Amino acid sequence: MPLNALQDQLSFLREIDRLKSVVRQSPLLDKSRNENSAEHSWHLGLYALVLAEYANGTVDINRVTKMLLLHDIVEIDVGDYPIHGGSSAELQAEQEGQAAARIFGLLPTQQGDAFLSLWQEFERAESDDAKFAKALDRFQPLLINVFTDGGTWNQNGVSMEQVFSRYGPAIKRGAPALWDVCEEWVTQHFSNRTTATPQQIEN
Amino acid sequence: MPLNALQDQLSFLREIDRLKSVVRQSPLLDKSRNENSAEHSWHLGLYALVLAEYANGTVDINRVTKMLLLHDIVEIDVGDYPIHGGSSAELQAEQEGQAAARIFGLLPTQQGDAFLSLWQEFERAESDDAKFAKALDRFQPLLINVFTDGGTWNQNGVSMEQVFSRYGPAIKRGAPALWDVCEEWVTQHFSNRTTATPQQIEN
Numbered sequence: 168m169p170l171n172a173l174q175d176q177l178s179f180l181r182e183i184d185r186l187k188s189v190v191r192q193s194p195l196l197d198k199s200r201n202e203n204s205a206e207h208s209w210h211l212g213l214y215a216l217v218l219a220e221y222a223n224g225t226v227d228i229n230r231v232t233k234m235l236l237l238h239d240i241v242e243i244d245v246g247d248y249p250i251h252g253g254s255s256a257e258l259q260a261e262q263e264g265q266a267a268a269r270i271f272g273l274l275p276t277q278q279g280d281a282f283l284s285l286w287q288e289f290e291r292a293e294s295d296d297a298k299f300a301k302a303l304d305r306f307q308p309l310l311i312n313v314f315t316d317g318g319t320w321n322q323n324g325v326s327m328e329q330v331f332s333r334y335g336p337a338i339k340r341g342a343p344a345l346w347d348v349c350e351e352w353v354t355q356h357f358s359n360r361t362t363a364t365p366q367q368i369e370n
Numbered sequence: 371m372p373l374n375a376l377q378d379q380l381s382f383l384r385e386i387d388r389l390k391s392v393v394r395q396s397p398l399l400d401k402s403r404n405e406n407s408a409e410h411s412w413h414l415g416l417y418a419l420v421l422a423e424y425a426n427g428t429v430d431i432n433r434v435t436k437m438l439l440l441h442d443i444v445e446i447d448v449g450d451y452p453i454h455g456g457s458s459a460e461l462q463a464e465q466e467g468q469a470a471a472r473i474f475g476l477l478p479t480q481q482g483d484a485f486l487s488l489w490q491e492f493e494r495a496e497s498d499d500a501k502f503a504k505a506l507d508r509f510q511p512l513l514i515n516v517f518t519d520g521g522t523w524n525q526n527g528v529s530m531e532q533v534f535s536r537y538g539p540a541i542k543r544g545a546p547a548l549w550d551v552c553e554e555w556v557t558q559h560f561s562n563r564t565t566a567t568p569q570q571i572e573n
Contacts, residue, residue: 210408
């Protein structure tokens with residue numbers, strides 16, 4: 168048994184426990200608390216397995232699932248960059264790249280390189296697999312906002328146009344059929360809010 | 371686009387959000403709170419991907435990963451049956467079977483049947499894939515207890531012999547090389563406790 172390899176693998180599995188403490192902006196659907204990045208990644212793994220048929224192009228759903236299980240691990244070092252935060256994309260990319268090198272570097276070299284390479288493919292969002300993974304990573308929080316009557320959109324004063332521009336391109340590119348549904352939901356959501364009384368909006 | 375199918379799939383994905391609120395007995399490694407079943411399932415997915423080489427027999431690691439992502443979904447209806455709880459295995463199996471039928475039944479028929487069948491395979495623990503998945507589902511909480519200096523073993527007054535009998539068979543069967551390491555850790559852990567002073571034990 169390659170005992171040193173196993174020790175490195177256990178160090179990695181131990182380290183990534185910390186992703187359970189990275190809190191995202193999105194709430195759970197029952198609004199009892201905010202979601203963390205580990206359970207978000209679990210949910211996305213199941214989004215991939217359940218919604219595979221809506222992917223654009225030809226995807227290997229096992230690679231997509233794996234990509235989604237590890238896509239947020241860098242947040243252990245840099246935290247969650249919220250979609251409505253207006254942060255610098257360059258700074259984020261640099262910090263996340265360093266985090267990926269450190270954390271996947273805990274694994275035995277060959278395995279760590281394979282994980283790092285898959286994470287980089289996700290970030291580049293060029294392959295069909297990565298495009299679908301990115302689409303789901305946008306689709307899930309959009310769903311949360313629709314199902315919680317506005318969620319982070321309300322908190323951040325996000326307009327319908329901003330929803331379209333921040334979620335639309337990634338979802339449309341990786342899963343156009345899912346975007347068709349999103350467009351309906353989002354239009355409906357903002358149309359309800361426009362016609363609601365101020366008291367309804369406060370609630 | 372099969373809109374009815376998509377609606378059923380989204381109902382399922384919405385329903386399983388509740389797994390994030392099922393609290394397990396095991397703590398996070400930093401002991402800040404207990405783990406929930408959704409993030410536990412995420413962690414196990416990564417255990418599978420990282421530790422695939424230690425599986426006994428021939429496994430399809432993608433099936434194992436999928437199995438682990440959905441293995442605890444039944445807990446949405448029946449909660450987590452703790453390993454040290456002394457509960458009735460028959461009652462648990464009956465309740466979990468009903469939960470699986472209800473929750474996977476939210477999906478379009480063919481997809482729901484495939485998920486149910488994979489969950490049943492995990493529960494039967496007869497195939498190489500299921501044996502490895504079961505081994506990891508025992509290995510991860512054992513690791514937590516070792517890394518948190520006793521965790522749920524202390525809380526439940528669990529002896530070394532009970533650790534061997536409750537974790538050993540499943541881990542040995544699915545991942546014998548991992549059990550070799552566990553045996554060392556567990557023996558070391560209980561030997562430290564036996565020789566510690568009462569004050570050290572309290573701490």
